[in-house]
Amino acid sequence: MSSYHFTLAGASLVALGSGALWWPEKNLLCVSDLHLGKADRAMRQGGPMLPPYETRDTLYRLEADITLTRAEVIVCLGDSFDDKLSGDRLPEAELQWISRLQTGRRWIWIEGNHDPGPMELGGTYMSALPEPPLVFRHISSSQENGEISGHYHPKAQISLRGKSISKPCFLLDSDRLVLPAYGTFTGGLKTQSDVLCCLMRPEAVAILTGKQARPIQMPRD
């Protein structure tokens, strides 16, 4: 098994090595911070002309996870697009790809800080999705139990036998789960940062992505 099983607020969840979250009981797959169209935005801001393949790479991996889990509900947890224009400017082929993935499935776009407001794409737009006992939103904002959020692009850095290993990770404690950034070309914020150390309880766990999803103590020093 390349995934890690755990419970949050009584719900049985699975963290996939790819960085996606799967809720078998509800057939729900959740990914966060896709930042589609990042290369396009960099270009529009007068920056370098980055390879325009990140959207298809992200969709390719997402399709693989959907196929693997046979999920029927897909939740994109915010910052799905690098900015509003990115969504509008996606090429036809990629728009169709998304449509294909959406066919026969319930698709929810959660509002993020980069992509506030609905896009001209299929699916439902919400600022948060309550799905008891859990709630899905882009940025963690409450002390309520059972919150799933993203935004921070957490990454864990540890040193083992002289080798430094750095991987995007989930952050989990008894109240909440923070998802890693799923999109290609997304960077990460180290778990040692103040904001993440404050957000998570002292006993929080970091679930490393990679070929296998593996839990370690959340690095704090």
Added chain:
Amino acid sequence: MTNSADIVLKWISSKGWHLFPHQRDMLHSADLPAQLLIAPTGAGKTLAGFLPTLAELASHPHQGLHTIYVSPLKALTADIKRNLMTPIHDLNLDIKVEDRTGDTSSHIKRRQRADPPQILLTTPESLALLISYPEATKIFAGVQRVLVDEIHALAESKRGDQLVLALSRLNGICPTLRRVGLSATVDDPQAITELLSGSADGCPVCLADGGPAPDISMLKTDVPPPWSGAGGRYAVEPVLEQIKQHKTTLIFHNTRAQAEIFFHHLWLANNDHLPIAIHHGSLDRVQRQNVETAMTAGKLRAIVCTGSLDLGIDWGDVDLVIQIGAPKNVKRLVQRIGRANHRYNAPSKALIVPANRFEIVECVAALEAVIANDLDGEKRGSKPLDVLCQHIVLVACAGPFDADELYAEVCTAGSYSALSRADFDQCVDFCTTGGYALKRYDQWHRLMRQPDGLYRLRDLRSAARIRMNAGTIQDSDTLKVRLQRRRGGKPLGEIEEAFAATLSPGDTFLIGGQVVRFENLRDMTVEVSRQANKKPKIAVFSGTKFATSTQLSARILSRFATKNWSGLPRHTVHWLEQQTRISTLPLPDRLLLETFPRQDLHHLCIYGFAGRNAQQTLGLLLSKQLEARGLAPLGFVATDYATLIWGLEPIKTPKSLFDPDDLEQGLGDWLAGNAVMKRSFRAVATISGLIERNLPGLQKSGRQATFSSDILYDTLLKYDPDHLMMQITKSEAMRGLVDFSRIRQMLDRIEGRIDHRALPHLSPFSAPLFLEAGRVPVEGQAVERLISEHTEALIKEAGLDF
């Protein structure tokens, strides 16, 4: 011309000076379109270069720019400016001499563009930027001469390519431009003339008398060097003794980190408080200038330095050069020792201090080679396309260009004479569209084609950003280091981003000879406080890494074969004998492999003597083989003579790894996913403009996206493997970092004769590798296994179940 030469000659004799024959020759042959002067340092090369300029300006006043002087080091320009003041004053010349480098303020730079001086002292990158301004045509309209100093050093790197491209543009603006190259002793003068003149016929060479043979020997120390390590710490006392016996001593190191550490320890022992300074490229500019001024004024007894002082004009009263650590190749050593005792006709004095016991052998071999005048040469690849991409975009910043004309012009640049039109077009396409197989971004292209066929910048406002990212050709990202203060503390220098990433608050490191404590990282600046008492973590500076040349390696091996211990100190001979006893000595026609366990890991050491780059490639290929066999390699490190690989499983039959066909066949595929290629890619992508530099100003405004070059590499590999950037990286990696030809040479040499020694612990020869920097990680099953073990250990402890 004779008339103006007379004015200068009269001035020289009025000073009571005499010109050297080569200086006189250069003065009389100033009409030549291109000329190369080869002279050892201290022979007044720079004066020889400038005399014709002074002569011409003395006889005809000149409006605007007359002579451009280019040197690889910013440090030189300040010094030359000072030296030129004397003749200018004596000859009553009403001219301006100004320098223009990365350190020049933008206000002065703006003024220089509007009102250029008669003599401009600059660097290759500043010149490249200067041609990118629309005023370039006006600025360079009347340029007569360009002097390229230390051209032998520029010829070895992409900065030389950057320079010749800029020169080709100058020639386009001013076809009567005359070029002069000033070079130290080299093995292949013809190659340099081709670079300078842009023609396969080269140009005339003026060869100065080489001067008397150098006085060079090994430093005698009571304490033997350690088995491992890269610095000269053990030799601090004898070095201090030498400093006391000489006026000014230069102490060269191969890396900046070593220079820092040695300087630190030198001061700990400097009970007489001799004035000793440190100088290297990562130090703050003001600090460097202070050192340079003090040195020229004769106020310093010693300067601990790196290649930053390799090149240069007369540096006051330097009368001894000490080289710490093996010089890596003979040519560089000869060029360095040319610095000591700058009086041309007296022998230059130098001492070599090996850093560890193995290096003793290398140093002795180098000494022999110097005495035999056996210089080694390395052929650089030509026409790097990433530099060309940068040039094309800079040209576009100056104004619209015609592709045909630009191609013709670029072909006159020394290293690009064999550039194909197809390659040129591919570069233009990259600059315009990004060069992707997937056609996107039409309206956001960087360049666009006008209806009249000329190419221009799509958005003129992007010129500023382009200029900020172009320029210096370097392959490491550095962060500024400052003392922590409420309002911007004193700048100390720079450290590498990769090193900064490993720091936690409280960690200490060395910079500028002082121990500082990392406080925090703010606004892309490393803030530190002074902390004199703690033992510092070592700062890793990348800088240039040289590989021991083939010739030197061969000399070393032949000594082993004949057991020629002459010139080696007793402790070295003892060490060699220990190696013979515990394992065996590497021999010229055989390959030695050692395996041994150490600290929960299993090691394999391969003594190929193929030079660092080839040994690194070997590490790569072999670790892939080991991965395929399930032996879980974790990483490897290479030196000039050996590769050390470590992993979780013991390697029982290492000989079977060395089938030549297997090695060669796997090379292409295996190269693709590895860290060494990615390192090369990062440099290529930055120079050509695909990745922007980490610039503090942009960071604040949020406009900059810092991209991991690794992710870009992976993406291109998957979706666009033939992209221009990938092509350039591959050909560079194959040639430079990979150096597969030397592996082939090694395999030919041994013809299957391999000795394997399975040892219970490490051998004397393998010891240095454990402290070698530049470990390459292997991403494979070992990493997963380590995390597995770690996780299981944690699960066994209480408190992780949810």
